[in-house]
Amino acid sequence: MSIAAVPSSAGEALANEFEALFLEHHELVYRTAYSVTGNRADAEDVLQTIFLRLLRGLPPDFDRNPKGYLYRAAVNLSLNILRSRKRQAPADGLERLPAPVDTTPAPADDPLRRALLDAIGQLKPRAVEILILHYEHDYSDAQIARMLGTSRGTIAVTLYRTRARLKKLVSRAIPETQS
Amino acid sequence: MKPDLNDIDALLEQHLPSASAQQVENAGLRVLRRLRMRDQAAATEPGEPIEFEPVPVATWRRTAVTWIAAAAVVAIGVGTAIMWRPANRVGVVATVDTSLSRQVDGRTRRFPRVPTWKPATGPHHRRRRRGSHAGGRLECRNAVPLRALG
Numbered sequence: 001m002s003i004a005a006v007p008s009s010a011g012e013a014l015a016n017e018f019e020a021l022f023l024e025h026h027e028l029v030y031r032t033a034y035s036v037t038g039n040r041a042d043a044e045d046v047l048q049t050i051f052l053r054l055l056r057g058l059p060p061d062f063d064r065n066p067k068g069y070l071y072r073a074a075v076n077l078s079l080n081i082l083r084s085r086k087r088q089a090p091a092d093g094l095e096r097l098p099a100p101v102d103t104t105p106a107p108a109d110d111p112l113r114r115a116l117l118d119a120i121g122q123l124k125p126r127a128v129e130i131l132i133l134h135y136e137h138d139y140s141d142a143q144i145a146r147m148l149g150t151s152r153g154t155i156a157v158t159l160y161r162t163r164a165r166l167k168k169l170v171s172r173a174i175p176e177t178q179s
Numbered sequence: 180m181k182p183d184l185n186d187i188d189a190l191l192e193q194h195l196p197s198a199s200a201q202q203v204e205n206a207g208l209r210v211l212r213r214l215r216m217r218d219q220a221a222a223t224e225p226g227e228p229i230e231f232e233p234v235p236v237a238t239w240r241r242t243a244v245t246w247i248a249a250a251a252v253v254a255i256g257v258g259t260a261i262m263w264r265p266a267n268r269v270g271v272v273a274t275v276d277t278s279l280s281r282q283v284d285g286r287t288r289r290f291p292r293v294p295t296w297k298p299a300t301g302p303h304h305r306r307r308r309r310g311s312h313a314g315g316r317l318e319c320r321n322a323v324p325l326r327a328l329g
Contacts, residue, residue, distance in 0.1 A: 022214070026207045031198050038196040040206070048210045055218060113194045135191045163187045171184045 022051055025067060028137070029074040035136040036078035036128060037085075038117050046077045068147050075129045082121040112174065119169035127162040130155055 026047060033046035050073050054062075062069050120128055129148060133139040139147070141155045148155075184190065198206075280289040 019211070022207075022211060026210070027203050030203050030206050034198040034202075035196050040198075040202065043198065044206045044210060047206060048213060051210065051214055052217065055214060110194065112190070113196065116190070116194050117196075131191075135195055136197060166191075167184055167187045170187075170190070174184070 018051075018055065021054070021066065025070045026051075028067065029070055031136055032071060032074040032132050033078045035132050036075060036117075036120060037081050038113065042078070042081050042085075046074055046081065049077060050074060065147075065149070068149065071133075071147065072125075072129060075132065076125055079121065079125055079128060082117065086118070086121060112170075115170050115173035116166070118173055119166050122169055123162060123165065127158055127165075130158050131162050131166075134159060 029050055030043050030047045033043035034040065037043055037046070050070060053073075059069070120131070123131070126148075130144055133144045133147065134141075141152045141159070144155045145152045280287050282288075
């Protein structure tokens with residue numbers, strides 16, 4: 001069943017405009033959050049948090065570029081989660097609580113994936129925004145520039161530098177034993 | 180096998196987490212349902228209109244400015260008292276021989292001795308045990324004659 005076809009009962013009435021906004025952008029927000037956090041529950045939290053905030057009131061500059069605003073919010077919130085997760089890593093001698101069951105294929109056991117997410121967590125938010133738009137959403141440089149309100153040249157340069165930095169961070173994180 | 184880190188493009192395309200369409204759909208459904216429920220709960224909440232008593236901005240601003248000005252005045256006063264001392268410091272010092280001297284900017288100036296007066300006693304003065312003040316006589320025992328200080 002398509003999400004747009006989910007009927008709302010009499011008691012579950014969201015404003016039509018808000019619901020249209022959700023239907024239009026939820027995929028972008030969720031995919032972005034999932035790419036940055038690598039976790040389904042976290043991505044869902046990001047999606048819910050962003051739209052819950054919007055439900056309380058639209059920010060003043062929202063109407064100018066709703067897609068860009070939602071995308072930036074998704075990246076920032078996901079990065080916060082990623083970084084706080086790293087900070088909350090259990091200390092030695094403490095047992096990790098069992099994680100909720102995640103049936104996602106390609107789990108976080110993949111060391112390369114973990115290294116990649118750790119490296120993304122160390123990038124600047126702007127770099128992550130461009131990286132995810134390029135690799136996850138398959139946007140061209142021109143499309144990214146339009147969405148983020150900057151020039152194509154800036155996007156190309158940032159992407160180039162981000163790749164170089166990622167390469168350095170990932171190769172530092174991948175243990176030598178893997179060779 | 181060590182991954183080819185030189186091909187960062189391939190690495191990102193292969194290992195960057197990507198949600199499936201089904202996953203996006205399910206998450207969207209769940210979140211939309213939760214948002215609807217929250218919206219409904221917020222709408223049906225029995226909320227009494229909260230009455231705010233608006234505090235005029237000018238009032239607190241004026242109070243704050245007054246307090247800051249008062250604090251500044253006190254600080255300036257205390258600072259001035261600490262930092263500034265009169266250059267012309269004067270002190271009157273009594274030495275052990277009861278002579279008086281005055282110190283002005285480190286230089287000592289002695290006062291002329293103040294004559295001391297004692298009741299006159301001696302073999303040629305009759306001593307009275309009682310009421311000596313009534314009939315006593317004072318005489319100057321100092322070498323310096325009493326004169327006005329000027």
